[in-house]
Amino acid sequence: MHRFLASIKKEFLLLLRDPGGLVILFIMPIILVITITLIQDATFKSVSSNSIDILLVDKDQGKLSNEIQKSFSDIEFLDPISKIGETPLTEETAKQLVAAGEYQLAVVIPEGLSIELQKQIDKNITKILEEFEGTEDSLKVPPINEKVPSNKVVKLYFDPITQETFRSSVIFAVDKLVASIETRSIYEAFEKELGESESLKSFNRDNFVKYDQINPSLSGKSVLPNSVQHNIPAWTLFAIFFMILPLSLNLVHEKGQGTFIRLQTTPAKYGTIIAGKAFLFLLVSLLQFTLILLLGIFVFPKLGLPVLDLGDHLGLLYLVALSSGLAAIGLGILLGTVFNSHEQAAPFGAVLVVLLAAIGGVWVPVFAMPDTMQMIAKVSPMNWGLEAFYDCFLRKGSLKDILPEIGLLIVFFISTIVIAILYYEKKKTV
């Protein structure tokens, strides 16, 4: 115990006198969480103030294109532009502006779209009404002998840098818009053919099927996901695992400056030497976590971000932070034991943390990954921590819900420490 306490004190003094290390451990995670949350905030907002300018080339100049233009203006994240200065946009200009990256999207409405759509609808309605011929004399209409109109293509020019999610959102919005206009036109055509009967006036043109977004939680309480609730757990975990780097370098420096040799010649066991480091870095991880929680509660609202909702189980959050901290410490000690130089440990540790974050779902949700990567994610300690944090922050789960992930993180910590000690002992014989 005496040796353990002395080790903690020594590590504490060394950390306190290392401004660079303090910046990496405390300032960088704060900057990281604030930056990422601010960047991602817009994607989580239901009503975004950050609309994107898009180019709209109207070659149709008809009723339909007018409606499309009007509807585009109503889409919350798009702001259509159909003129540059006083000059109406041409397809070629729009294409060049998108290619140059000045705009992310150009929508080109083809010539004759309104007329052709109307013809198509008229033809279809005539066909339907012909089915009633003979049964209902009043519905008799003269046959139309016009050519079948060809399909019209609405061109969407995307800047190559736009992500698939943005493209999908735009395509979905355009698709929905055109379908809605088509439906309305069909209703109008029916009205025109059938006359002003009372029964037609009772047609309900609203969508029959609607949807409601519900975010179920394990506790049954309503949870509203937002950038803060998503990013705090993800990037806090990243910060905790980033500790691998200073911890492994701490051990490597010990070897380099000869103090490790001296320690090896004392009666203190390797376990005792690393226990002091592990304990101090565990405190650091809990302090990091506390700082980020305070940031979410007190600073984020001042930056226009949603306030962090801690839920009812603060203890569970700390349990997840503690288990994640232990897993990160185990990995840091293992790397520090295996590597002998700063040149080996620093790049490997940094790349490993980024890889673990990517595999663990910090950047891309695991469900959106290919099957193989989803399998790999399941054995990533950062994914266990992230799932446990999500259980607490977003699903409002209980201890029972996070127990499997907590268990895995602790088993991972014990395994890495045992491997580190065995490796250390084995190294003496080489």
Next chain:
Amino acid sequence: MDQNPLIQIKNISKQYKGATFLSLDNVNLEIKSGEVYGLLGPNGAGKTTLISILCGLIKPSSGDVSIFGKDLKQETKEIQKEIGVVPQEYALYPKLTARENLFYFGSMFGMTKAQLKPIISSHLEALGLLPFADKKIKTFSGGMKRRVNLIAGILHDPKLLFLDEPTVGVDVQSKQAITTKLKELNDVGTTIIYTSHHLREAQDLCSLVGIIDSGKIIAENTPAKLISETKDARNLEDVFIELTGRELRDYA
């Protein structure tokens, strides 16, 4: 001087993984209590490997070592309670003060703060470092670091002290302070095993000298006898050159 062997080395060999040669080749050695044993040899001769084995840092490929009558393989930690090591590197934390470093290393031997406080002050004073006790090591000169390095190895009053080139790169004053301290320690019964390239220093300090080359002990005796038994030798350096040759010993 106690005539019981404090260290018994029997048929020790060491071949590092991947090496094509033996760093230690069937070494047999007995060192009695109270000796100041100088382990001398050219670069790559096997001095550091032998000291590392005796300190419990590495394990031999074959052979047995007993220290204080205890088997080194079985009772490493027990033996380490009674030994002190002064490595060639400044094995100190640059961002801690001299006193903080010494408290930490002393506590690794199970000593309490109350036990350490007077011992640290006494050693610092003896080696002229008390005024600098609360200054960070990174501000110290090479000679000052060497002296703190020595104190860190003797805080727990070891029966056996290993020193790997304890005076390398220091000024004459620091060298004198260190050798005086070593003599004082030996006077109160501490057995010292010492490696150095300063052969004049070894000649003055050591009661017994072993010359090691290519992993083998090629000569062992008192400095005076080694000099007298070697033709035309006036000092230990002449003996050393005679036994190990003038060929450069670069290795990588």
